[in-house]
Amino acid sequence: MQRSLARNSNLKSAFKPSLASSVNVVFNAGTRFEDSQGVANVLKNFAFRDTENRSSLRQVREAEAAGGVLYSTLTRDNLTLSADFLPGHEDLFISLLADVVKSTKFNAHEYKESVKPAIEAEVNAAQHNPLIQAIDTAHTIAFRRGLGNSLFSASENPVDLQDVKKFASKVYSADNVAFLSTGQSDVSSTLSSYFSGLTTTGQVSSDKSHYFGGEQRFNLAHDGHANPTAFIAWGTTQPSAAHSVLAEFLGGQSSNIKWSRGTSPLSAIDEGDVKALNFEYSDANLFGFTVESNTDQNVKSASQKAVAALKAVADKGVESDKLAAAIAKSKFNYTLYADSAQGWKQLNGNGLINNNLKSLDQVLGEYDAVSTSSVQQAAAELLKNKVTLVTVGGRDLPYADELHL
Amino acid sequence: MVNPLKLSLAPYIKGGLRKTLEPFAKGYLNLAGFKQVGLRYDDLIQEENDQMQKALGRLSPREEYDRAWRLRRAINQSIQHKDLPAEQWSEEDPAQQRYLTDRIEQVTTEYNERQLFDNPEFKIEQKHH
Numbered sequence: 001m002q003r004s005l006a007r008n009s010n011l012k013s014a015f016k017p018s019l020a021s022s023v024n025v026v027f028n029a030g031t032r033f034e035d036s037q038g039v040a041n042v043l044k045n046f047a048f049r050d051t052e053n054r055s056s057l058r059q060v061r062e063a064e065a066a067g068g069v070l071y072s073t074l075t076r077d078n079l080t081l082s083a084d085f086l087p088g089h090e091d092l093f094i095s096l097l098a099d100v101v102k103s104t105k106f107n108a109h110e111y112k113e114s115v116k117p118a119i120e121a122e123v124n125a126a127q128h129n130p131l132i133q134a135i136d137t138a139h140t141i142a143f144r145r146g147l148g149n150s151l152f153s154a155s156e157n158p159v160d161l162q163d164v165k166k167f168a169s170k171v172y173s174a175d176n177v178a179f180l181s182t183g184q185s186d187v188s189s190t191l192s193s194y195f196s197g198l199t200t201t202g203q204v205s206s207d208k209s210h211y212f213g214g215e216q217r218f219n220l221a222h223d224g225h226a227n228p229t230a231f232i233a234w235g236t237t238q239p240s241a242a243h244s245v246l247a248e249f250l251g252g253q254s255s256n257i258k259w260s261r262g263t264s265p266l267s268a269i270d271e272g273d274v275k276a277l278n279f280e281y282s283d284a285n286l287f288g289f290t291v292e293s294n295t296d297q298n299v300k301s302a303s304q305k306a307v308a309a310l311k312a313v314a315d316k317g318v319e320s321d322k323l324a325a326a327i328a329k330s331k332f333n334y335t336l337y338a339d340s341a342q343g344w345k346q347l348n349g350n351g352l353i354n355n356n357l358k359s360l361d362q363v364l365g366e367y368d369a370v371s372t373s374s375v376q377q378a379a380a381e382l383l384k385n386k387v388t389l390v391t392v393g394g395r396d397l398p399y400a401d402e403l404h405l
Numbered sequence: 406m407v408n409p410l411k412l413s414l415a416p417y418i419k420g421g422l423r424k425t426l427e428p429f430a431k432g433y434l435n436l437a438g439f440k441q442v443g444l445r446y447d448d449l450i451q452e453e454n455d456q457m458q459k460a461l462g463r464l465s466p467r468e469e470y471d472r473a474w475r476l477r478r479a480i481n482q483s484i485q486h487k488d489l490p491a492e493q494w495s496e497e498d499p500a501q502q503r504y505l506t507d508r509i510e511q512v513t514t515e516y517n518e519r520q521l522f523d524n525p526e527f528k529i530e531q532k533h534h
Contacts, residue, residue, distance in 0.1 A: 055515065061522045109463040109511075 011195070012352040013179040013188045016344060021183030022084040023191070025097055026349030029079035029171035031149040032206045036163045038153030040074060042111075043168055045118045047072035047081050049110050052103035056110065059096055066092055076139070076147060076281060077350050079171070087184050094187065098194035101172050106165050123152045128221050130392035131290060134231035139279075141214040142235045142286055142388040146207045174198040178352035180345050203353075209284040211235035213386030215400050220393045228299045228393030232307065232403065233288025234382040241330070241366040242378035243278045243287050248333070249318060249326035249375065250276035250289075250309055256329075265309040272302035282354065287382055296396035307403045314379035317372050331367050335360065408513040409450055409457045410506065440495045441488040442479040447505040448472060456516055460508040468504065 031040045048070050049056045063070050068085030081100060083093040126132045140148040153159060177198070179191050213235065220226055236243070251264025252275030261267045266274045272293025279286040289306045293299045318326075337343035338360060351357030387405055391397035418426060434440065439449055452461060464472065475495075482489060495502065 055518060057515070057518055057522060113462070 011179065011188060011192045012177070013181065013191060014348045014352060015186045015188065016180075016182045017184065018182040019087075019184075020084060021087045021090065021093075022082060022181065022341070023090070023094055023097060023187065024083075024180040024345050024349065025081045025101060025195075026178045026180060026345065026353065027079045027081075027171050028077070028176045028204055028350075028353050029167075030075050030077040031151055032076050032147045033171065033204045034149050035167065035170075036159060037149070037157045038159045039163050039167045040079060040149075041119060041122070041151065041153035042115065042159045042164050043171075044072045044074040044079055045115045045122075046104060046106060046111075046164060046168075047100055049115065050105045050107055051099040052105065053099050054096065056114070059099075062092065062096065068093060070096070074151060075346070076149070076151065078346075078353075080345060080349060082345075090183070090187050090190055094190050094194050101195070102197060104168065106161060106168070108161055111161050111164075119153050120155060123154055126152050128226065130218075130220060130226045130229035131231070131292070133218060134229055134290070134390040134392050135279075137216050137218070138231050138233050138288065138388050138390045139286065141216055141390070142211060142233060143209050143284060144212055147209040147281060147284055169199070170201060171204055172198070173201040175200055175203045176353065178349050180348055180352075182341070182344075209237055209281070211237055211284065211385060213388045215387075215389045216391075217397070218390070218392045226392075227292050227294055228296050228391075228397060230291040230299050230303050230389065230391045230393075230397055231288055232291065232303055233286050233388040234385050235284060235286045235388065236381065236385070237284045239280045239283075239285035240374075240378065241363075242370050242374045243285055243382075244280070244334075245323070245326050245330050245367060245370045246313065246375050246378055247276040247278040247287060248330045249313070249322065250306075252276060265312070266306060269302050269305045271298040271305070274302050274306045276306075282350065282356075286388070288388070296394045299391075299393065300396060300398040300402065303398050304403055307405060310379055311383065311404075313376060314383050317376040320372055323370070323372055323375060327367050327370055331364050334363060334367070338363075408516075409452075409454060409460070409509050410513070438488075439479070442482040443475055443489050443493055443495055444479045445475065445495045445504060446502040448475055448479075450505070450509070456512045457509065460505060460512045463508045463511070464505070 029040060029043065034040045048059050051059075054062070059070065063083070063085070066085060066089040068083055068089060070083050073080045073082065081097055083097055085093050126136065136150055136152065140150055142148060174195075177195075179188070179195070181187050181191070220228060249264065250266050251262055252266055252273075256262075266276060266289070272291055274292075275290050277288055277290060279288075289303070289310075291299050291303045291306060293302055338347055348357065383405070387400050387403070389398070389400045389403070434446075439446070450457065452458065461469070461472075478489075488494075
């Protein structure tokens with residue numbers, strides 16, 4: 001990962017050389033910082049709407065004319081406004097992003113005419129994907145409020161426009177932002193001139209995460225082509241490298257070699273597609289299995305086998321050569337992620353705002369430090385907690401007590 | 406530019422001319438008879454076009470309800486060939502009479518902007534060799 005940090009007096013920014021340019025404005029404004037339900041998602045969808053200087057249409061057409069893309073992304077931690085474009089148009093796109101941050105009008109008619117339909121489409125798409133639905137709900141029952149806030153803004157809880165404005169004025173502040181740019185030259189001086197007037201309202205904070213756990217069952221939307229799905233997870237508030245290595249060790253049915261199912265414990269499960277995942281956040285993580293198959297019964301037996309595989313690690317530990325391979329794969333995947341456009345933004349944005357940016361060597365060192373005993377201990381600690389189980393499908397899907405925990 | 410507000414000479418008639426014409430304008434408005442059945446000036450604008458529909462969509466629920474009520478009351482009075490009692494005639498206040506104008510202008514601006522962007526004129530600079 002190539003990176004040079006340019007720190008102005010009040011501007012947190014990072015730059016990475018690349019052929020195409022991009023400017024990303026990252027805010028500590030993810031769903032966990034919401035003060036009213038669904039407000040972060042509405043704010044995300046209010047990006048690139050009418051501002052004092054440019055109408056929504058003008059922004060889109062100007063971006064098209066110059067050859068660029070505008071988009072906003074939302075995670076549990078961050079809200080990111082992005083522009084990808086051809087080098088040479090830095091001024092246009094940075095002024096456009098500054099417009100959005102500083103002078104979005106939050107028109108009531110735009111909320112009704114274009115923002116709400118966009119939100120509805122998002123919710124609708126999410127509800128037709130059992131995996132997204134299961135993982136989003138699992139976060140909610142695992143961490144409840146704060147980190148557990150849903151990424152989507154359900155129409156059952158309409159958000160008041162005044163709350164959106166209030167949230168925007170709170171999070172769009174100078175203490176809350178990091179600028180990440182890629183391109184042929186560093187643009188931090190242009191950034192600081194356009195973003196100079198940002199208010200300083202203090203850094204937003206969210207409550208410290210706690211893990212709860214629980215069970216939730218959904219019916220499968222019958223107009224799609226989705227399979228019955230289960231997500232079985234355990235959370236901790238002490239995320240460690242051992243969890244990532246454990247997920248890598250248990251694996252899934254996608255190996256690095258084409259046409260091969262791999263040799264990981266989960267790849268041996270014939271009944272369904274099982275994958276181990278580890279969602280890591282600043283103060284917590286959620287480790288779990290996604291289980292998909294064609295029938296409820298298959299999901300149930302695949303889930304039982306997946307849980308048995310985790311229990312085997314907790315009881316008997318892992319072989320050291322298998323662990324070495326899992327560590328190598330974790331390191332490779334992390335490096336690949338940190339090198340990708342998406343990963344680079346995610347890791348640096350959050351790290352810069354919260355002043356806890358880790359270098360690549362530091363993270364890889366943590367992976368190297370994982371031992372057979374620490375993986376065994378991590379698995380045992382996870383299993384001590386109450387399980388989080390979300391199933392999407394029929395009545396034959398497993399209940400938590402049927403997983404032989 | 407054609408828009409739901411149609412043509413108006415109002416912006417060009419200012420100062421002294423306005424003062425001379427104002428009594429005639431008021432007289433005309435009273436003769437037109439819509440005030441006497443409780444309608445406001447903007448209730449009379451033809452609404453069977455996309456821009457006007459969009460502008461009407463931007464009314465608050467209260468404004469929408471009041472508009473529908475004024476129209477129904479006016480139709481009722483018209484059927485009976487009767488004016489409302491004088492205290493129920495619509496208000497003199499121009500802001501209330503033209504309650505929709507700002508939204509029509511907003512929609513028209515958006516519409517014109519889209520026209521402009523859909524038919525851009527690219528200026529090609531002549532290069533001299």
